Amino acid sequence: MDFELKYSPEQEAFRQEVRAFLEAHIPPDLEEPVDPADLSYEQYLMRRELGRKLGERGWLFPTFPKEYGGGGLPMELAVIIEEELDRYGLSLPPFYNTGGTLGAPCILVWGTEEQKRYFLPPILRGEVRVWQLLTEPGAGSDLAGVKTLAVRDGDHYVINGQKTFVGSLHGADWLWTIVCTDPNGRRHENLSWFMIPADLPGISMTPLDLLMAGGEGGASPGAKYTVYFDNVRVPAFNLIGGENNGWKVATTHLELEHGGAGSIRRNRIVDRLIEYCKTTYRNGRPLSQDPDVRDLLVECYIDAEIGRLFNLRNYWLRHTRRPRTYEGPQASLHRKVSGLRIAEAIVKALGPYALTNDPTWDPSGGHLEVFHRASIVATHPGGTIEIQKVIMARRIGIGRAVREEAGTVV
């Protein structure tokens, strides 16, 4: 067993190459806002530009096949790119792009060759930013119950309906969208996925006023919208994975969204919290020397370590193509419930200081206040806590006659 990513001299040379590239191409004024809702348009454009430059080299989607614009790189090198970006507080891609990170693998698994050649290169090269559109006002946990309707009309489909809790600040180019293509069809056999250009006539959107915009993994969105489709005509070519075959495509999408992708990143909030408690004095001593606070910090640390190990395991399972069952939603579940626990521990340890981002009174620079809101919001994107448990139970093989398989991913 080896829990450490190890690098050969060739890989270290690659790291130097990546490092030099990032030094040359990450603008000095690129900064990560504490609250993702504060990401300015200028900052967004910097990230898109960085994405394009990474994409030119195949480094935006490093493990995807070269022929479609990916890097064709092995996991070991992809990890190096992620690690080097992480030094700047950035992830891969460096901007919110869930329709890309989740849609592209679906296209790779389920698309026709022609569709792969058409849709994948712009995504993999960073030329387009893609949102995912799943949730509807009437279909949250019950994703298979979506009502947005696509009706065939010649070589187009006409789409009507609305999607909500969608997107991010500063717009999208494409919309990776699940719709109903047969309102009278059997459940799970009446869905289809479309890749929809966001500028088609009939598409409009309104922002949601939220406690915080929930993230589905990767860069934070900063905002969420309701998107309306009013007789939007989409080429039939843009239907991916076959008409009424959308639930199968969804298994790929959801497997990745439910934590199956794994991660080598470590959540920094607990490190930040420990640092805060070591350097913040109350009643003449560091908070970290209060016995109750020590106990709370250790519980947070344990939660963070378990989460790190679940993600590391999933990363390894995925990249070594080992069989997975419940592990993806398990990591997702842990992240959600431990986030709530850690937020509560922070309130217990710090009192009302945990909840203010006032520059005078908050030495964390707003991080703890943002984390508190984020922990509440994080319980729903990509499926609620309850949904993660439902999926785990199916994958363990309890609750249903037939044990459910994990979704196909690459």
Place this chain on the structure above:
Amino acid sequence: MDLALTEPQEMLKATARAFLERECPRQLLLELDRTETGMSPELWGKLARMGWLGLAIPAEYGGEGAGLLDTAVVYEQLGRGPLGGPHFSSAVLGALVVLECGTEDQRREVLPRVASGEQILALAYTEPDYGWGPESVKLTARRDGPDYILEGVKLFVHDGAAATHLLWVARTGQGPDPASGLTVFLVDRAEPGVAVRTLPGFMAGLCEVRFEAVRVPRRAVLGEAGTAWLGLSRAFLRAIPVLCAYKVGATEAVFELAVNYSQTRVQFGQPIGRFQRVQDHIIDIVNHLDAARWTTYEAIWKLETERPAAASVHLAKAVASEGFYRACNSCHEVHAGIGVVRNYGLVLYTRASRSLYNYLGDPRFHKRRLADALGL
């Protein structure tokens, strides 16, 4: 990064699992459970012949010289049993204490006998003011000419009744640092003045060990008098993850019990696994299982690769002990009545989860050591 076992380790695991299935059927485990030591001479001999009483002992002292990970692989399977008895106390913890604290001559004398199963060790460390830090050892050893006189009560000594020899820890010196002045004595249980009594209740193999004016010669001291803490702490650090691996295996077995029962037990016209409240318990179990598994194996990996491992070991022990304990609770929730029928077998795990909860430090103890390691 590679989180898989090697091929030889997979074979070792398969061998261990096959042994448990063949030699330790549920009925035998239930019978052993009714004995004082939790072990039969026959099965003990088989464990020795498998080499499993020498896993933690280097080859030069008659052991297998297995790495910590290989040892853990076997212990995970023993935990699945759950196979009770003094194997961990003697062949892992006891052997490591002798290895770390003893002189070269003492290692050569004792360890081959531990590996062969002829000698069985138990660590008499904890006292009525129960605890696993150095400050918790309060009993003193008195010098009397060339001998030492040992006296007092050691409480909650694991596998004391099964042991042929006790590793009695006492103070031979007093200083401001509680870690200094500790000495380990190797004492034959047959010495006059030694009385071992297995404690009744919901625990397995925990004993009261009472010494009344036990006279031992100076050569009973392991290594050098007054300096045992360093060796003891090193032995604890390496033994703890093996105990954790045992708990991982036991928790895995508990998980399988719960899954199987939920699929076959029918109420309200359907398998109870269909009910989400039942599912919740099973999900809790598998979350405890995987948390224990990966924290344990990461700690072992750090120890084997000589990385700083203390924080990881404390983490693993806290997580594995709590996890095993709570997994048993959840498994009882799934099973209801049948779960408390002794012959069903779940109770074997439940009792082990309690008996081993405090062994080498309870979760609270390890969480506080973890806080120390984090510089809090």
